[in-house]
Amino acid sequence: MSALVRALVxxxxxxxxxxxxxxxxxxxxxxxxxxxxxxxxxRAPVVVCMVWYRAGSMDEVNGTTGVAHVLEHMMFxxxxxxxxxxxxxxxxxxxxRDNAFTSRDSTVYHEQLHKSQLSLALRLEADRMANLLLSxxxxxxxxxxxxxxxxxxxxxxxxxxxxxxxxxxxxxxxxYRTPVIGWMTDxxxxxxxxxxxxxxxxxxxxxxxxxxxxDVSAAEVFAEADKQFGSIAPRPLPPRKPQLEPAQRGDRRxxxxxxxxxxxxxxxxxxxxxxxxxxxxxxxxxxxxAAVLAGSDAARLDRELxxxxxxxxxxxxxxxxxxxxxxxxxxxxxxxxxxxxxEVEQALRDQIKRIVEQxxxxxxxxxxxxxxxxxxxxxxxxxxxxxxxxxxxxNAGLPxxxxxxxxxxxxxxTAAQVQEVARKYLVDGNLTVAALDPQPMxxxxxAVPPPAEHVR
Amino acid sequence: xxxxLKTSTPGARPTGPQARWMCTLALLGPLLVPSGSAxxxxxxxxxxxxxxxxxxxxxxxxPMLDVSVDFPAGSGRDxxxxxxxxxxxxxxxxxxxxxxDENDIARRVADVGANMSPAxxxxxxxxxxxxxxxxxxxxxxxxxLASVLQAPAFPDAALGREKTRVIAGLKESDTKPESIAVRTxxxxxxxxxxxxxxxxGEPATVAALTRxxxxxxxxxxxxxxxxxxxIVGDATRERADQIAEQLTRELPHVSAPLAPLxxxxxxxxxxxxxxxxxxxxxxxxxxxxxxxxxxxxxxxLWVGNYVLGGGGFSSRLSEQVRQKRGLAYTVYxxxxxxxxxxxxxxGLQTRADQAQMALSVVREVVREFVATGPRASxxxxxxxxxxxxxxxxxxxxxxxxxYLRVIGFYGLxxxxxxxxxxxxxxxxxxxxxxxxARRVQPDRMVTVVVGAKATP
Numbered sequence: 001m002s003a004l005v006r007a008l009v010x011x012x013x014x015x016x017x018x019x020x021x022x023x024x025x026x027x028x029x030x031x032x033x034x035x036x037x038x039x040x041x042x043r044a045p046v047v048v049c050m051v052w053y054r055a056g057s058m059d060e061v062n063g064t065t066g067v068a069h070v071l072e073h074m075m076f077x078x079x080x081x082x083x084x085x086x087x088x089x090x091x092x093x094x095x096x097r098d099n100a101f102t103s104r105d106s107t108v109y110h111e112q113l114h115k116s117q118l119s120l121a122l123r124l125e126a127d128r129m130a131n132l133l134l135s136x137x138x139x140x141x142x143x144x145x146x147x148x149x150x151x152x153x154x155x156x157x158x159x160x161x162x163x164x165x166x167x168x169x170x171x172x173x174x175x176y177r178t179p180v181i182g183w184m185t186d187x188x189x190x191x192x193x194x195x196x197x198x199x200x201x202x203x204x205x206x207x208x209x210x211x212x213x214x215d216v217s218a219a220e221v222f223a224e225a226d227k228q229f230g231s232i233a234p235r236p237l238p239p240r241k242p243q244l245e246p247a248q249r250g251d252r253r254x255x256x257x258x259x260x261x262x263x264x265x266x267x268x269x270x271x272x273x274x275x276x277x278x279x280x281x282x283x284x285x286x287x288x289x290a291a292v293l294a295g296s297d298a299a300r301l302d303r304e305l306x307x308x309x310x311x312x313x314x315x316x317x318x319x320x321x322x323x324x325x326x327x328x329x330x331x332x333x334x335x336x337x338x339x340x341x342x343e344v345e346q347a348l349r350d351q352i353k354r355i356v357e358q359x360x361x362x363x364x365x366x367x368x369x370x371x372x373x374x375x376x377x378x379x380x381x382x383x384x385x386x387x388x389x390x391x392x393x394x395n396a397g398l399p400x401x402x403x404x405x406x407x408x409x410x411x412x413x414t415a416a417q418v419q420e421v422a423r424k425y426l427v428d429g430n431l432t433v434a435a436l437d438p439q440p441m442x443x444x445x446x447a448v449p450p451p452a453e454h455v456r
Numbered sequence: 457x458x459x460x461l462k463t464s465t466p467g468a469r470p471t472g473p474q475a476r477w478m479c480t481l482a483l484l485g486p487l488l489v490p491s492g493s494a495x496x497x498x499x500x501x502x503x504x505x506x507x508x509x510x511x512x513x514x515x516x517x518x519p520m521l522d523v524s525v526d527f528p529a530g531s532g533r534d535x536x537x538x539x540x541x542x543x544x545x546x547x548x549x550x551x552x553x554x555x556x557d558e559n560d561i562a563r564r565v566a567d568v569g570a571n572m573s574p575a576x577x578x579x580x581x582x583x584x585x586x587x588x589x590x591x592x593x594x595x596x597x598x599x600x601l602a603s604v605l606q607a608p609a610f611p612d613a614a615l616g617r618e619k620t621r622v623i624a625g626l627k628e629s630d631t632k633p634e635s636i637a638v639r640t641x642x643x644x645x646x647x648x649x650x651x652x653x654x655x656x657g658e659p660a661t662v663a664a665l666t667r668x669x670x671x672x673x674x675x676x677x678x679x680x681x682x683x684x685x686x687i688v689g690d691a692t693r694e695r696a697d698q699i700a701e702q703l704t705r706e707l708p709h710v711s712a713p714l715a716p717l718x719x720x721x722x723x724x725x726x727x728x729x730x731x732x733x734x735x736x737x738x739x740x741x742x743x744x745x746x747x748x749x750x751x752x753x754x755x756x757l758w759v760g761n762y763v764l765g766g767g768g769f770s771s772r773l774s775e776q777v778r779q780k781r782g783l784a785y786t787v788y789x790x791x792x793x794x795x796x797x798x799x800x801x802x803g804l805q806t807r808a809d810q811a812q813m814a815l816s817v818v819r820e821v822v823r824e825f826v827a828t829g830p831r832a833s834x835x836x837x838x839x840x841x842x843x844x845x846x847x848x849x850x851x852x853x854x855x856x857x858x859y860l861r862v863i864g865f866y867g868l869x870x871x872x873x874x875x876x877x878x879x880x881x882x883x884x885x886x887x888x889x890x891x892x893a894r895r896v897q898p899d900r901m902v903t904v905v906v907g908a909k910a911t912p
Contacts, residue, residue, distance in 0.1 A: 095844020144782030374569025
């Protein structure tokens with residue numbers, strides 16, 4: 001076959017794919033204000049159902065930090081008609097999986113099921129939106145579980161402690177400063193009424209979005225959502241105060257001492273988040289900057305800091321502009337043995353300086369663009385990822401169908417724009433640095449004692 | 457486990473390839489077709505000219521391809537004096553091959569938006585590639601994978617650096633209570649069997665590894681005759697055949713047949729090990745050698761374990777430890793099947809002063825379950841979840857690809873999917889009770905507790 005023929009065949013095959021098998025996102029709003037977003041995807045006879053509440057830890061007030069997440073746990077603890085723990089058992093018996101997660105911006109409940117079971121999930125979700133029972137007894141047990149979760153994920157994880165300190169230092173005013181799981185003292189003093197108040201305040205249909213992706217028809221999902229959620233009355237939502245973070249006036253530093261071997265470093269600058277998907281350009285430039293630094297094994301930090309200069313055993317850059325609250329551009333790294341936090345911080349600063357002075361190459365931008373293009377296809381492999389992406393956009397107040405637009409905008413970013421955002425935002429005075437100061441584990445026996453076994 | 461907090465700590469990239477494989481293995485049990493549903497996945501199977509086994513499933517909905525090649529080159533092939541060699545060998549393969557240095561390899565993969573990821577466990581080592589199926593992209597990505605697999609250079613410079621990184625990681629994990637618990641548990645459960653070696657080795661053994669060690673390990677273990685090629689996605693059978701040839705034609709020639717892994721000895725007596733740690737929680741692991749991939753007791757043990765501690769919130773361990781007493785955020789039990797019997801493991805973390813209480817609850821639950829087996833209603837619920845949830849286990853190309861890798865590597869029958877459902881449905885209470893009584897010895901288990909404090 002000649003090259004030309006092969007090219008033509010390839011073209012024909014490519015064209016025969018036609019439109020992607022996954023349709024557009026369809027929208028419907030119930031009379032009570034609940035939004036329903038459906039994306040039909042026929043690749044497998046399954047469905048993902050997510051209920052997004054626009055209430056996360058950023059909506060909490062001091063003294064009851066962590067209550068958004070505690071309520072998430074309590075949502076599995078029974079309603080007027082479903083016994084405590086029964087929610088998950090019903091879903092399991094229907095062949096399904098259920099779970100939930102809380103973030104700074106939202107609380108999300110999700111089920112994955114055979115497509116024939118969607119109405120079951122919707123009925124149960126509507127039931128716990130409207131009829132949650134919060135008993136003193138259930139609360140007393142579950143708050144202990146949440147404290148164990150905090151110990152597991154934060155108190156015994158040095159890097160998580162550094163991140164917690166970092167956020168509490170970088171933000172003085174905005175509620176992003178508090179950890180999603182809450183401060184331990186607030187968990188200890190939390191009462192069932194705090195969870196009750198939270199549910200009453202935020203768990204209204206007009207503060208929720210249902211996202212469904214799967215082998216379903218949008219019209220049928222809309223009808224079923226109407227049937228299950230339609231009778232729940234809307235409620236006025238409390239005002240949301242902006243609590244904007246004032247401009248930072250000077251670098252800030254935090255040290256965390258914890259048992260560990262290797263130090264760890266986090267550096268972050270306040271930067272804009274994505275607010276207008278059409279007109280904004282800085283958030284896209286910041287995302288490209290993060291990808292040029294750490295988007296793949298070929299990116300700068302891995303190549304130069306880890307492989308070539310060997311200053312770090314790991315180095316990363318991240319930026320997430322899709323949030324209700326403020327955004328940060330973050331670098332983090334683990335120094336190589338015998339290298340210090342200071343040396344690695346200097347190397348990271350030099351990386352930024354080089355971008356400010358010399359910019360990035362067209363080749364680097366092309367490479368990231370290729371990853372964006374491929375990433376769009378790869379994401380379609382998972383209905384769960386699609387539902388999460390749609391829900392995140394909607395929750396952040398962005399158009400839920402703007403994923404393709406955002407991909408295009410990313411690919412349009414120029415080297416000059418990347419340089420410009422680095423020059424404008426990654427500057428002294430706007431920086432917070434948090435680092436781990438590893439402590440020896442005093443008083444403990446060696447981690448691996450000699451094999452003198454204690455036989456029972 | 458749910459409910460879960462969305463963790464947003466930068467730098468924490470928790471899902472290594474090993475973690476992913478562990479998930480796959482844990483899930484492989486319930487590969488089954490709901491009664492009355494259509495036929496199983498159309499898996500095609502053949503051998504390459506060099507005798508590599510190929511497993512292929514076409515899926516043309518999305519323009520992408522998942523391709524992997526696995527070898528019997530996991531940490532079970534290590535010896536105590538060279539612990540970490542299998543892992544280091546695999547790690548080095550993509551740091552130089554066929555005239556490309558590590559940066560060339562990283563760049564060529566990233567330039568076409570592909571991902572190349574290592575996977576490694578007790579039995580297997582391999583590489584997987586996810587790429588767009590468009591001509592230019594897949595050709596370039598596959599060419600890199602072909603080089604990494606068939607012409608690795610094992611450059612000296614990368615060797616020294618990677619040893620430093622591995623040793624730093626080992627020292628760091630020796631400060632973490634969860635890592636200390638796992639390595640101690642594996643050592644005690646597997647005694648002198650190589651499954652008990654830490655997969656990335658020990659600081660002293662890794663420090664002593666040489667380039668010759670890696671080259672010789674590669675030549676002995678990365679042979680076409682025992683390679684397993686798995687391809688899922690947008691390709692014709694003819695194209696899949698070309699890909700499989702391209703990835704295996706130049707593999708080393710078989711020098712000698714691979715020795716079978718030694719048998720795993722049962723535990724002669726209970727072993728308890730307590731290790732001090734300043735952590736807030738005690739990390740508890742309990743277990744013994746469990747079952748192998750082609751085990752005659754596979755189905756009764758797997759289904760029975762769903763009731764004991766595998767079925768998430770519906771399990772007895774979760775009910776007694778978490779729901780009733782609030783003692784832990786996570787509690788589970790699982791059988792991890794390998795070529796030889798892998799671990800049967802029960803795990804939880806609880807506030808340090810509650811360790812003894814939690815231990816006695818777990819022991820009582822296990823003792824009772826082994827003595828009496830599941831109730832009829834529990835077994836029924838387990839079957840409903842496993843059978844009804846089948847579609848969720850194969851709803852992405854990635855999941856299907858991971859399942860085919862296991863089917864291929866362990867030589868499971870191609871009709872495994874067709875017969876699995878019936879086998880699960882056929883499991884009786886009596887079979888579960890009998891299998892647990894023969895295979896699980898609550899009075900002869902390893903118990904590791906890291907970080908317990910005296911009860912106040």
